[in-house]
Amino acid sequence: MNNTLFDGLNTEQKNAVECMNGASLVIAGAGSGKTRVLTCRIANLLAHNVPAHVILSLTFTNKAAREMKERIAEMVGEDIARNLWMGTFHSVFAKILRFEAHHIGFTSNFTIYDTQDSRSLLGKIISDLKLEKDAYKPAAVQSTISKAKNNLITAQTYSQNTDNHKRDAYNKMPEIHAIYTQYQNRCKKADAMDFDDLLMYTNILFRDNPAVLQKYQKRFQYILVDEYQDTNFSQYLIVKKLAEPQNNVCVVGDDAQSIYSFRGAKIENIFKFSSDYPDSKLFKLEQNYRSTQTIVDAANSLIKKNTKQIPKHTFSEQELGNKISLIEFATDIEEGIGVAREIKNLVADSELYKDIAVLYRTNAQSRILEEALNKLHIPCQIYGGTSFFQRKEIKDILSYVRVCVNPKDEEAISRIINFPTRGIGQTTVQKIVLLAERTNISVWDVISNIELAGDVFNKGTIKRIIEFRELIHSFRKDLSEADAYALLQRIVELSGIYSFLKSDTSIEGKNKFDNMQELLNGAKEFTDEEEDEISLADYLEKIALLTDIDSEDDEFNKVTLMTIHSAKGLEFGHCFIVGLEENLFPSQMSIGRPKDVEEERRLFYVAITRAKMSVHLTYALSRRKWGNLTASTVSRFVEEIDAGFITEKNTSRFSSQPTQESTMFANFTALRKEKSQNDRFAQFKRKQSAAAQSNTSSIPQFEPDNPRDIKSGTWVLHAKFGRGFVESISGTFPDSTAVINFENGEQKRLLLKFAKLKEVS
């Protein structure tokens, strides 16, 4: 039919694309062109007159969905591609749940609680139930409940099951069932769902409403699932139910890359696909088009050590390539510097920064690496860590929006009821919550009828609560008319957040103020960008389900720093995999549990196979943990790669002189205070406002230098103040300040990161 569709596909890929009906399992090794197969398969369906809106394609990140949509749009046109249902499980089914919310006792404006929100609620419940908080750690309780939800065990079934009771008693947390039950009640009363609820309630919706299920079964005639090896039971069942009865379901995955079991993912899903769908076809994509032969063979030699696998033989016909280098360092700091130096070497060999990635097991490792790269002036971008939207000031502002959209949102109310402080203290809040509990209404309902509780609160308190209520009411009035940006602007102003942050003159406070501005700019951009009428609820949902990978854009030439988990599905020319030490990678948590070590091994496999050209492994003999130096040994995984693929370089013997080392160390400890750089959203916005500022100035336009490069004792140009002499620089980036004597006679102390200075001779 459409021959161009199949151009350049190998036989197996072609077969996988061509097969339209029935169930198919595509085992796609790393770099085997699986995204291509998925996009071509969808394009092929469209070419056979399958309407776009009956195709549901579930991806692992929103970014993957966006990119796939773009590629399909190039093939079949934007008008058609836009009608495809494409996104993560969470975002697609959140959308559906909003349509169908009334069936399960929610409104379409329900809030999505993030990990922080749900943990905070759990903490409250634990203290409400008067349980020992030493035994009941919110994080542990949260993960137990999360696991239950991912296996579709509701609070009710959980409470009835004696096995759960036994296990919880063994873990010294016998009351988890009570916490779970109350947690679900509180969430429902708050019209809120956590991430796991999105999937669980989807299952409940389909289970209890056959007509609704039928509607979506009819709508989604073709279902595609990417990264199937990382689906959990809840997701598995959604797919299974929706696909019935035609079972036009195509799942793509690689058992060797299953790395999310901590989140409930079941590698078994991919193992048993063929028995779940007895008529299913199996396609194996075994040729790796991404990496050199050495990389593929080395990765294979590693993954062989795992016991249970779907048999496959992945191979590369690319060049043989360099061996994998292995470098030992004396300390974690030297490891960072060593990696930075190696990157310099690559760049000297005309490689681009953006084709290089540094991958690590834990986010905590990122700082030292970032410092080292900064030190050698290597541009880099960190993904993950505390995201912009999780910062306190941002969450506080967004909590106002959340309360406007859904006043029952208890977590949001408790964040803002006394922020900025308006004389409604802890005791008052506790009383309100207690009253809500006792009368079985929401916290907002109590606030709405606070006048009736004259015996519980004194007059002044009631007055203040009413003021708060009226404030929210005034925002809600504008909800339908004002766009996200306009309302946010009103919120920060009328709530007092604007003046509160403005009056905080500490460097931290300035940072927060700046973040607030960035949030507003981001909202403006969002409202401007979207063609359709966008509600605040949409804005919130977008933010709630955002991943840091989602906001990635490749236009900057920077080295990528990220966890291996985040690197899933990505590829880079050259990969540095750092911290290959026992108890770090494999993680300490996994050691002793063979199943977990296998997952760590798969994680290492994923890391290696991200690279096209070269892989560099590093480890340090000592590493700082909680401020203490701890000795470490090389990871078992390194030795599991066939030695023939590795060349060893030992630099720990050539480490710097003690004196140099100690000064270097001192510098780094000073640098360590550096924070908040790891946020691409913020950086992106900073860039934008920099551009905006230089346009409005009366001084000739100029490109500011990197603020890190500004030295004291030099002449600089400032957009507003003109020429000036840098008297001194103090503090560490990004909080470093410069005292500058300007030619107009003014002396200013400026935060370097905002000052937009350019050195002049």
Added chain:
DNA sequence: ACGTGGAAGGTTTTT
């Protein structure tokens, strides 16, 4: 009600 300071406690990985 609210800010401060000192002590304790906490690290995988993420939608």
Added chain:
DNA sequence: CCTTCCACGT
């Protein structure tokens, strides 16, 4: 090391 929690003073 860095964050969070609690007790105390205002």
